[in-house]
Amino acid sequence: MPGTVDGWFELHGRFxxxxxxxVLAPAISYAENGFPISPVIAGYFAMNLAxxxxxxxxxxxxxxxxxTYFADGAPEVGEIFxxxxxxxxxxxxxxxxxxxxxxxxxxxxIDAYMRRIGGDLRYEDFAAHESEWxxxxxxxxxxxxxxxxxxxxxxxxxxxxxxxxxxxxDLAQYPRGSAEVLHYITEAKRLAFEDxxxxxxxxxxxxxxxxxxxxxEYGRRRFAEIDPERASPEFAPGDPRIEGTSDTTxxxxxxxxxxxxxxxxxxxRGMGSGLVADGLGFMFQDRGELFSLDxxxxxxxxxGKRPFHTIIPAxxxxxxxxxxxxxxxxGGMQPQGHVQxxxxxxxxxxxxxxxxxxxRLNHDGGRQPTQDLAGTGADLLGTLYVEAGIPTETVExxxxxxxxxxxxxxxxxxxxxxxxxRDPETxxxxxxxxxxxDGQAVxx
Numbered sequence: 001m002p003g004t005v006d007g008w009f010e011l012h013g014r015f016x017x018x019x020x021x022x023v024l025a026p027a028i029s030y031a032e033n034g035f036p037i038s039p040v041i042a043g044y045f046a047m048n049l050a051x052x053x054x055x056x057x058x059x060x061x062x063x064x065x066x067x068t069y070f071a072d073g074a075p076e077v078g079e080i081f082x083x084x085x086x087x088x089x090x091x092x093x094x095x096x097x098x099x100x101x102x103x104x105x106x107x108x109x110i111d112a113y114m115r116r117i118g119g120d121l122r123y124e125d126f127a128a129h130e131s132e133w134x135x136x137x138x139x140x141x142x143x144x145x146x147x148x149x150x151x152x153x154x155x156x157x158x159x160x161x162x163x164x165x166x167x168x169x170d171l172a173q174y175p176r177g178s179a180e181v182l183h184y185i186t187e188a189k190r191l192a193f194e195d196x197x198x199x200x201x202x203x204x205x206x207x208x209x210x211x212x213x214x215x216x217e218y219g220r221r222r223f224a225e226i227d228p229e230r231a232s233p234e235f236a237p238g239d240p241r242i243e244g245t246s247d248t249t250x251x252x253x254x255x256x257x258x259x260x261x262x263x264x265x266x267x268x269r270g271m272g273s274g275l276v277a278d279g280l281g282f283m284f285q286d287r288g289e290l291f292s293l294d295x296x297x298x299x300x301x302x303x304g305k306r307p308f309h310t311i312i313p314a315x316x317x318x319x320x321x322x323x324x325x326x327x328x329x330x331g332g333m334q335p336q337g338h339v340q341x342x343x344x345x346x347x348x349x350x351x352x353x354x355x356x357x358x359x360r361l362n363h364d365g366g367r368q369p370t371q372d373l374a375g376t377g378a379d380l381l382g383t384l385y386v387e388a389g390i391p392t393e394t395v396e397x398x399x400x401x402x403x404x405x406x407x408x409x410x411x412x413x414x415x416x417x418x419x420x421x422r423d424p425e426t427x428x429x430x431x432x433x434x435x436x437x438d439g440q441a442v443x444x
Contacts, residue, residue, distance in 0.1 A: 001121070002284060004265050006131045009098040015259065024094040031087035031281070034080040040438045043412075045074040048270040055274065061117040064276040065283060085281030102126045106280060113277040136315070137214055139163040144319040145346050147338065149312055152200040152208055153299075156312035159335035161192035164219025165226075166339065172347040177359065177390055179397035180228075185343070186363050186384055186403065187226040189336045190235050197367035197375065198237035199298060202306040206298035212240030231402035234380040235366070248311060250327035252420045254429055260325040260420060262313035294372035308369040314338050316345075321424050324352075329437075330415035333362050337415045352432040356417035359389030387414055411436035 012020060037045070049070050056062050068085060075081045092100045100106055103126065111123040138148040139160035147163050149156025165188040174180040199208050212218055218240050225235065248266035266285070267273075273286035290308045291301035299308045310331050316324035324345075328337035337360060344355035365382015367375030384403045386395060398405050408414075416437035421430050431441030 001125060001129050003129065003131060005093060005101040006098055006129060007265075010131045010133070011261075011263075015261070020097065021094040024090050028087050028090045028094065031083045031090060034082035037075045037077055037079045037081050038438050039077050042075060042077045042079075044270060045069070049074045051270065052274045059274040062274055064278060065274050068276050068281055069271070069283075083281045085279050087281070089280045089282060102129055109280060110277045117275070119275070137210070138317060139214060141167055141342060141346055143346055145323075145342065146317040147342055148315040148317060149335075149338070151203065151210065153202040153306045153308050154312050155196055155200060155308070155310050155332070155335055156314070157200070157210070157213060158189075158192040158196045159312070159314070159338045160214055161195060161219065161222070162188045162335060162339045163342070164214065164216060165191060165223045166343070168220055168223040170347075171343060176344070176348045177394055179394045179401065181343075182361055182384075182386070182390070182394060182398060183228075183231070183401060183403070184226065185336070185340065186361060187232065187235075188223075188339075189363050190232075190366055190382065191222045191225060191238070192335070193332070193366050194235045194237045195240065197369045197371070198373065199240070200308055200369055201298035205302060205305050208298070209240045215240070229401065231381065231398075233402070237367070248329040248416075250313070250329050250416065250418050252313075252325040252327065252418055254325065254420050254422065258322070258422065258427065260315075260322055260422065262315055262325040262327055264311045264313045264327050264329065266311045266329075268310075290370055292370050292372065297369075297371075297373055299369045310334060312338070316342065316421075318424065322422065323424065324419060324421040326417065326419035328356075328415040328417045330362075330413065332364065333360075333413065333415040336361070336363065337417065341417065341419070352419050352421050352430050356419065356432050357435055359387040360414040361386045361390070362414055385413060387411065 052059065052062060068083060089106060092106060096104055107123050107126040110121060110126065114121045134151055136148045136150055137157055137160055138146045140146045141163050147159060149159050151157060166184060169184055171181050171184065195213060199213065201208065218238065222238055248264060250264045252260065252262050254260040267283060268285050268287045268289065272283040275284045276282065287307055287309050292299045294300055312334050313327045315322065326341065328334055328341065330337065340360055341355045344350040344358050350358065362385045363382055364385065365379040367378045371378060381404060384398065384405045385408050386405060388407055388409045395405050395407060414436060416439065417434045418439055419432045429443065431443065433439040433441045
């Protein structure tokens, strides 16, 4: 189910101060009048068109998407791109509220479109949809800092597990770009993601041992599995039981009252499914891809169930007070990116911008939440991708330690970071933006 619009209205209903017509007016204007395509967005358009054309037979109905986004091929750098259908859809939402999307003309248009193409979404599904408010979890790191993330069915708690593992080693004793630091971060990621693949799912359908997964004691046990000299050829999911207990867009904003918002939304796989309902101007997400088909897996597909998903906004607390609202886009890069930013801030005393600019790593591999419980066919060691800014001697040492290392000069796979931090004494804000993607930090 497309839940973004309902999420907007839930957030707006609890915290919003302006009318929704005023909130959506700029987006409506850009959709109607157009905006110039930047180099990064042009590159994404081209990559997505190539993927859609390769999968056009699988998608089935691609005509609406082609007419909406690719009428003359992929939009090029500097071209003014317009989407009047999306402007009309947003105008209906601004005037009619969430009901226009879930119970009004938009839902009925989607119902008719899905019936025509053989899709399964129906008007009744939209009318029954409701968002959920959930409580974030937090993990203490050091010096009063704590990382806070959203719970499953997302992957945010993997970042918390990494924090609980890494606080058992003083990373500041090594240089930031050393093989030791990157080795410990990589092995902590691999351990956390093995648990992610085994346990993370919709908590309404699966029993998730959250207390055990996020406990300091379990973090110490998982840290003990790391060989400081060698990459482990294989990690397995842990046993987190405790005795006696059972295309992604990120934005962060803050106001004069101290309220900070960390918000992320995504269609997955770039632009999403390739399906655009008649005259609505937006593409459906395809996050249902992230279910498992293993009937014994907690993340197995089921009606009314939310799939495992990757999008995770984040916060950092300092001495119990809100300190930093941030996010880092990019699939499985997100939890490891969150942790790397936190390490840069706390262990290596970087400022907000430096913490995001520093060269990153992105480990890919291991068992996946979309596979069977055995992880059949998984590359258990995986590949450690590092940015070109990582020293050559570090890369060579990591390879000698047993890691499959690839140096990557294109920054796309290393995520897109944005952040706002608030000085608790003065209330002064500082902002940071990603150099690897389009983004900006603005204060007024």
